Amino acid sequence: MTPLPMLPPGLFVTGTDTGVGKTVATAAIACAQAAAGRRVAVLKAAQTGVSAGQPGDADFALAALGTVQPAALACPRRYAAPAAPLVAAWAEGTQVEIGPIAEAYAALAREHELVLVEGAGGLLVPLAAGWSMADLARYLRLPLVVTARPTLGTLNHTLLTLEAARARGLVVLGLVLVGWRDTDDVATLTNPGLLVELGRVPLLGVLPWDPALSTERGQLGGLHEWCRAALAPLLGGRFDAAAFLAACAARVPRPIERLLAPHAHRASARPGVGDGTPGLA
Ligand SMILES: Nc1ncnc2c1ncn2[C@@H]1O[C@H](COP(=O)(O)OP(=O)(O)OP(=O)(O)O)[C@@H](O)[C@H]1O
Numbered sequence: 001m002t003p004l005p006m007l008p009p010g011l012f013v014t015g016t017d018t019g020v021g022k023t024v025a026t027a028a029i030a031c032a033q034a035a036a037g038r039r040v041a042v043l044k045a046a047q048t049g050v051s052a053g054q055p056g057d058a059d060f061a062l063a064a065l066g067t068v069q070p071a072a073l074a075c076p077r078r079y080a081a082p083a084a085p086l087v088a089a090w091a092e093g094t095q096v097e098i099g100p101i102a103e104a105y106a107a108l109a110r111e112h113e114l115v116l117v118e119g120a121g122g123l124l125v126p127l128a129a130g131w132s133m134a135d136l137a138r139y140l141r142l143p144l145v146v147t148a149r150p151t152l153g154t155l156n157h158t159l160l161t162l163e164a165a166r167a168r169g170l171v172v173l174g175l176v177l178v179g180w181r182d183t184d185d186v187a188t189l190t191n192p193g194l195l196v197e198l199g200r201v202p203l204l205g206v207l208p209w210d211p212a213l214s215t216e217r218g219q220l221g222g223l224h225e226w227c228r229a230a231l232a233p234l235l236g237g238r239f240d241a242a243a244f245l246a247a248c249a250a251r252v253p254r255p256i257e258r259l260l261a262p263h264a265h266r267a268s269a270r271p272g273v274g275d276g277t278p279g280l281a
């Protein structure tokens, strides 16, 4: 068997927003890694929006993996209100404690080769007083996998997330786009290349839109069939980012390199950059 690329012992799966596909990406990475022979655990740092007995995000990933973990380790903190953990805990008259989350991570890390920690919402969502998701990732010393939508609106959300992560000293391992559909939409087709260039980030996967998949209903769809094709070798798959980007570029009307070349358009497209525009250095 070919040796697997080196991955850290844990990854923090964050996203540009709630509902972007963190759970699906976590489950896909877990399955690709397990298929490549690694012992994988999952941890939902704090689950909100679930009532007692209702399955949460970690249950979806565990069902995909076909393994069980004690609930106290898979999801040490659960709250009923569909809100940021800080707020959902407050609504129940309590606070999220970081200790049990860190202890669950440490316990899982002792028994597994890879622990995937899913955040709640996006990177700056408050977890507890003085703690954001970014603070938790830094405390656990985990590099980030940033999940994002592939469609219109993702450029700003993703670039802001990358900038915020780096400003806090976090390592960004790469980007995973979730819910790719075959399209002729010029925004969607140029988003992956622009994110790689402007975000200076490797594209570690593009997960297809799978109509048979639903995290709410616990339906895995074809996740086991597509997870390895959709994820880069670093995450246990065989996704070829360069080939994907080239295929996107081939479907847009103009050469995509010209999008980012500063002098490729009329000089007035960038006022002040060597075009003699008065008043701008
Ligand atoms: N590739 C996909 N194909 C089809 N549906 C998807 C796909 N990825 C995500 N979804 C759906 O989109 C919704 C959000 O996905 P998911 O639960 O993974 O997001 P999330 O970022 O984990 O959300 P949360 O912030 O609640 O944890 C769910 O209904 C899920 O079933």
Ligand SMILES: [Mg+2]
Pocket (backbone or CB within 6 Å): 022, 023, 024, 057, 118
């Ligand atoms: Mg989730």
